Amino acid sequence: MPEINEERFFIELTHEVIDSEAVVARLLRGEAGAVVTFDGVVRNNTKGRRTLYLEYEGYETMAVKEMRRIAERTVAEFPDLDRLAIVHRLGRLEITETSVLIVVTSPHRKTAFHACHYAIDRVKESVPIWKREFFEDGEVWVEGQTPPGF
Amino acid sequence: MPEINEERFFIELTHEVIDSEAVVARLLRGEAGAVVTFDGVVRNNTKGRRTLYLEYEGYETMAVKEMRRIAERTVAEFPDLDRLAIVHRLGRLEITETSVLIVVTSPHRKTAFHACHYAIDRVKESVPIWKREFFEDGEVWVEGQTPPGF
Amino acid sequence: MNVDVLFFGQCREIVGAGRASVEVATPTAAGVVEAVRMRFPGLGALDGKLLIAVNEDYAKPDDAVRAGDEVAIFPPVSGG
Amino acid sequence: MNVDVLFFGQCREIVGAGRASVEVATPTAAGVVEAVRMRFPGLGALDGKLLIAVNEDYAKPDDAVRAGDEVAIFPPVSGG
Numbered sequence: 001m002p003e004i005n006e007e008r009f010f011i012e013l014t015h016e017v018i019d020s021e022a023v024v025a026r027l028l029r030g031e032a033g034a035v036v037t038f039d040g041v042v043r044n045n046t047k048g049r050r051t052l053y054l055e056y057e058g059y060e061t062m063a064v065k066e067m068r069r070i071a072e073r074t075v076a077e078f079p080d081l082d083r084l085a086i087v088h089r090l091g092r093l094e095i096t097e098t099s100v101l102i103v104v105t106s107p108h109r110k111t112a113f114h115a116c117h118y119a120i121d122r123v124k125e126s127v128p129i130w131k132r133e134f135f136e137d138g139e140v141w142v143e144g145q146t147p148p149g150f
Numbered sequence: 151m152p153e154i155n156e157e158r159f160f161i162e163l164t165h166e167v168i169d170s171e172a173v174v175a176r177l178l179r180g181e182a183g184a185v186v187t188f189d190g191v192v193r194n195n196t197k198g199r200r201t202l203y204l205e206y207e208g209y210e211t212m213a214v215k216e217m218r219r220i221a222e223r224t225v226a227e228f229p230d231l232d233r234l235a236i237v238h239r240l241g242r243l244e245i246t247e248t249s250v251l252i253v254v255t256s257p258h259r260k261t262a263f264h265a266c267h268y269a270i271d272r273v274k275e276s277v278p279i280w281k282r283e284f285f286e287d288g289e290v291w292v293e294g295q296t297p298p299g300f
Numbered sequence: 301m302n303v304d305v306l307f308f309g310q311c312r313e314i315v316g317a318g319r320a321s322v323e324v325a326t327p328t329a330a331g332v333v334e335a336v337r338m339r340f341p342g343l344g345a346l347d348g349k350l351l352i353a354v355n356e357d358y359a360k361p362d363d364a365v366r367a368g369d370e371v372a373i374f375p376p377v378s379g380g
Numbered sequence: 381m382n383v384d385v386l387f388f389g390q391c392r393e394i395v396g397a398g399r400a401s402v403e404v405a406t407p408t409a410a411g412v413v414e415a416v417r418m419r420f421p422g423l424g425a426l427d428g429k430l431l432i433a434v435n436e437d438y439a440k441p442d443d444a445v446r447a448g449d450e451v452a453i454f455p456p457v458s459g460g
Contacts, residue, residue: 020171020174021170021171024170024189028191028246030193030194030246031194032191032193033190033192033193034188034189034190034191035187035188035189035191036187036188036189036266037185037186038184038185038186038262038263039184039186039187040183040184040259040380041178041182041183041184041185042183043180043181043182044180045180045181056379057309058308059306059308059353059374061356062353062356062357062372065356066356088379088380095180096179099379099380100379100380107193109188112188113263113266113267116263117259117260117263120259123380124377124379125377126358126377127377127379127380128308128351128353128372128374128377128379129377129378129379129380130308130309130310130377130378130379131379141310141313141375142378143376143378144309144375144377144378145376145377146349146351146376147351147358147377150358150359150360190460206459207388208388208459209388209433209452211436212436212437212452213459215436215437216436238459249459249460250459250460270460273459273460274457274459274460275457276438276457277459277460278431278452278457278459279457279458279459279460280389280390280454280455280458280459281458281459291389291390291393291455291458292458293456293458294455294456294457294458295456295457295458296456297431297457299440300431300438300440
């Protein structure tokens with residue numbers, strides 16, 4: 001369910017592989033001099049225990065709304081950024097695959113770095129998505145975060 | 151002249167288009183959970199004056215050495231990062247093309263953000279590369295920076 | 301009041317279903333959480349951590365819940 | 381001592397060549413900059429801003445310059 005809000009945001013929840021380059025190409029235009037990208041990728045271990053794969057599930061309709069709210073807060077916090085994408089994947093993910101992608105374009109790099117860092121921190125604390133980690137000898141729900149104030 | 155230093159760094163000065171995805175793929179392995187990328191791209195204006203294109207030239211042998219020194223300093227400053235790439239392009243660049251690419255992979259995102267920001271700040275202040283900006287009615291050497299202490 | 305509650309993540313697993321109809325005495329977010337806790341004692345494993353959303357936005361304990369609202373209960377989030 | 385000096389960026393443009401042989405009285409980085417300034421007055425446009433590298437590393441004014449060293453003079457850098 002891709003969405004563009006006044007062409008400034010690109011928000012997507014997908015069950016397919018995330019194509020970072022296509023998302024950057026979609027956002028980038030001549031006004032921006034800096035692009036900062038955060039890719040969250042599936043690690044091969046948690047505290048030394050070997051991970052086989054992860055499964056993500058979401059409260060999908062609310063997750064999209066929450067991603068849009070985060071995009072709006074990020075622009076309010078960093079008004080000189082140009083454009084912003086927040087993309088999250090659901091379903092089974094293999095090691096080194098991208099689960100979440102944040103892209104910020106901006107005339108200047110400092111804003112791009114800070115806005116990208118801000119957005120991923122917010123995504124991790126409030127978008128209603130949960131992951132289960134599968135090991136050789138079992139599985140666990142990964143411990144989560146609570147949005148500030150709730 | 152691509153170089154890999156103990157597989158931890160990827161340093162390259164190139165006259166070709168920079169393929170960000172290929173650089174990320176080269177660095178990424180199962181240990182890393184976070185990838186932060188900085189793409190410096192050619193803007194369509196400088197203070198409102200319309201830019202046609204840029205031309206970059208370098209003191210190439212020293213530039214590669216300086217990029218390697220910056221990579222080493224970045225790892226010393228952020229020892230828990232996993233891998234680091236610094237790639238710079240030379241020659242004529244069109245609007246929205248990438249002139250410089252920094253990629254940091256790391257087990258955790260905070261290190262990846264800070265190390266990536268640190269590395270691009272160092273690149274801009276000390277790698278011996280110069281750019282000329284071409285406008286409709288003339289050209290200028292872009293004002294530069296001096297490495298601290300020199 | 302009868303409220304249809306959605307469950308996600310570990311809550312869905314504990315409840316054994318993605319949705320349940322629950323009789324609620326106090327028409328607030330806290331009232332719904334209380335009623336759900338009584339009905340599904342296994343959720344005690346997440347005591348103090350349960351989150352509730354009303355109409356797809358996080359709700360505070362005193363927020364009102366009205367007939368027809370979309371209500372969801374879930375554990376702390378772990379996306380990213 | 382005769383020193384072969386490389387020029388880059390705007391310095392190359394002002395000097396009109398990427399390389400020149402310069403007679404240097406004091407065998408230090410500052411001595412080379414001084415000799416180059418005398419030889420190419422146009423570099424005055426960059427007074428106080430010229431950078432010098434010896435053997436592909438930035439040099440401070442008192443750093444020694446020896447026969448056979450690779451010496452380069454250039455303006456502030458503007459990569460990225």
